[in-house]
Each structure stands twice: as C-alpha cells, then as structure tokens.
Amino acid sequence: MLHEYRGHQVDTNAEGFLTDANEWSPDVAEAIAEEAGIQLTPEHWKVITFCREDAAREGQPPGLRRISKLSGVDTKALYRLFPKGPGKLASKIAGLPKPQGCI
C-alpha cells in the first residue's frame, strides 16, 4: 500500500515497513520515527546508518546483538533510543524489513 511521508510516496506493508529500501530517505525516517513518538537525535542516526550499511552489505537487517556490537551503541542504550523493540523499530525507521521467524 502507498503511504505518504512528508510528501514522499513510499510503498509499505500492512505494518508500515517499507517494501523497498531504496524508497527510503532521511525525511522518510524522520516521519516514521515521529509516528512512533521518537525525535531522531545523532545517537539514533548512528544506529540507523549502521543498520542500513550493514543490511546493504549482508543482505538482511542486523539483529540486536550485531547492532549493539558493531554500531557502538550498547543494548541498554538501544532500548532507551528505540523503546520496547529496538530490533524492530530501528529496522522500520531505517526502511528495512522487520526481524522475522519462518512462520
């Protein structure tokens, strides 16, 4: 379905995750974050940038362990920045798919 974020038309699934990471832009990120009640700070951006770069390299979004180990932001801080579910929320704001099981 189409979703408009600050004038940008992007394709999302029913849960609001972008279906094409290429339609992502910093503006879109700000808008997704806002919907989740988050004002993006430089610390958030450090995580989002890491997630996008890592996903482009690895072909899948990083899990919590990988983010906390490689982004320089530890797990406690990740929960502070992205309350409740940092793996899921950071992925969403970064325009990546959500972490999934097989069913």
Next chain:
Amino acid sequence: MKHLVILGAGTAGTIVANKVAHQTDADWTITVVDPADTHLYQPGLLFLPFGARDEDRMLRPRAATLHRRVVWRREAFQLVDRDARQVVLASGERLPYDLLVVATGSEIRPSETAGLLGPEWRKSIHDFYTLEGAQALRERLATFDRGRLVLDVVEMPIKCPVAPLEFLFLADEFFTKKGVRDQVELVLATPLDGAFTKPVCNTVLSYLIDQKGIRIEPEFNAGEVDADGHVLKSYDDREIPYDLLVTIPTHFGADAISASGLGNDTGFVPTHPRSLRTKADDHIFALGDATDLKSSKAGSVAHFQADVLADNLERAARGDSLDDGFDGHANCFIETGFGRALLIDFNYDVEPLPGKFPLPGIGPMDLLKESRINHAGKLAFRWIYWNALLPARHLPVSSQMSMRGKVRPQAA
C-alpha cells in the same frame, strides 16, 4: 584428481558427501571430517521431554550413514589454512583440498546469557536442543505438575525456528493428559514481535495460541537470569518469574570456522544466498545451519541446498559458472499437539501459504492447516530421513519451491 573435503557430517554434510559420491567418478576423493561417532536425528529431540524414549532410533553409527566412497576422518579440525588450501586437523595433520564444504552446523551457547549456566542448569533451567538437555528435561517434566513454565528464545537465529511453538503445543497436550493443565501456565518469551511474524501465518494460525492458552511476551530480549530467584530479566527491565525455564540459548557457528576467518560475529559463514559459495573464498562453499543465510536452519533446507551445492561443486571443479539455484526453500512439519500437525512450504520470497502438498488440489498433505495426516507425515519422516534423505536417494520433492497447490488468502 579432485579432492573434496567436507567439514561436519550432520544432516547437511552427510547428504552432500553422499550426493557427490553418487554423482562423480573415481577421479574425485570425498573426505568428511567429524569427531562424533554417531549421527543424531535432531527432529526427535522435540519429543523426548514429553516422555518419548526412543533414543535408540535417533542415533546411528556415523559409518552406516556414509556412502562407501566417502572417507570419514573421525577427528576435529583446528583451522582452515586458506592460503595453502589445507584443513589442519586436531592432530596437526594437514588435509589438502581443491574444494571445501563447511557444514559445521550451529550449537547453543548458554554461556552467552548471564545466569543460565550454574547450579540451576538442568535443575530449574533446561534446554532441549541437545540430547543430554532433552533427556534431563524429560526427567523434570515427569514430576512437574504445577507452576509457570517459561520458554525463552534468547535471540535469533535459532535452529528449527518453529520448535519453540511446537514445544509449547506439545506441553499443552502433555499437561492436559496429565490432568494438571489448569495448574500449569505456559509462557513464550520471544525477541520477535509475536508468535507469528508473517502476515498469512498470523491470520491463519493465531487461533492456536488462544486455543492452547499460551501467553506471549513479545519483543523480549533476555539480558540475564536470576537463577536463585527464578526470574528471567530483559534488557528493558521486564521481569518474568518462572518455576521452570526452558531456554533456547544463543546459537553460534563453529569456533574453528571463526578462527579461520570464515565466520561473522556469531561464527556463521557469510555465503552467497543462491549459489552457496562463501563470500570469502571461491574454493569454499557452505550449507545447512553453518551459513549466515536467512533461510531457516532446518534439515529440509540443508537437503534442498545439498541438491544445488552438489551440482555447483562439479561446476566449480570444471571451472564453469555456478547455478544460482537455491531459492531458500524450506518444507517443515509443525506439531500442534493431540495427533495433529501443520505443514509449511516456503522460500526466500514467498511466505508459507495454505493449500495442498505435494499434489495441487489433492495433497494428501494440507499446507498451513492442522491435520492428522500431517502428523503421520512427521512421524514417517524419520524413516525417510535415514533411508532416503541421508543416503541422497531421489525424493519426489523439488529443491525449488513450487506455487502449484498454494492459495494466497484474500485478506493478506
């Protein structure tokens, strides 16, 4: 002469070894390296905690599972010396290879979560991903008649991602038959955002969670366990008190693979998703649980990968381009308790969908729907595993997923 060395003789390594043995002539040598002298049928582990005592049918001597052309080195290895193209065995002996397959699987690391290992390990804290763990849990469950059983998935990825749910469905049946179901609370603590994360599964299968009375604690990332106080704690300070904790600990790939520069931060091998060649080295391939791929860590996946990989090894040996033939295909039974099971069939791009399998409209298996015949299929699978899957005999299931027989529901 081509020297193929396969590290690990679990499901993945064994199928590849046997398949290549069928497909190649005597100008190939095939060597597998594995220190364990028995092969364990891992799907059987799920049933042990609930009273099954068929370990004798879950274990076979390694030698009986390998084609006569396959040479088995009953030894661990320390390192892959990629520059020399040699595997350094535990003894220090060097095994040269032209092509190498990493099939070292994954293992649980309870030491990664503070509080899991200690005096309460295998007393009030259990696992069922090892033979010893499943057996210890069987003894515990035999006398567990009241209280809160919490099943915690510490982090993804795990082997057999449906096993946590299957365990809880079977626990519901187990305690019901014991007559104590109303005294036992079943809780699933998961780092994912629900029991089901894919839209169609969520729509079609959510009733199971209500029907079986399972409480879900979503987006729960276990930070530590207070083993004395019997409390599971998350990184965001949520606490779940338990009487019995069944943990599915963090999974890691093999240490010797990481030491060889072939593993990522948890030791899984970065691998090209469709050709199964490793990203680090053109002479090295990987499959099964050892890879970093998003395909499920499951035996069916290893089997479908082995089909593609065996061909790609021959292509690589001839210097031909590789077949990008692996599509992420998985095909798994899911026990739902009381003699029923689901069947799922999916790949990288298509989520599990309802329908009939393997024959469109006929089945006899039902996709994404509970049935007795699916349960019969799950039980029959052990025979197929030993007698057809491991020996790499032809099975009437395509490596690539087919959309035939599948129906995409309107709502999803």
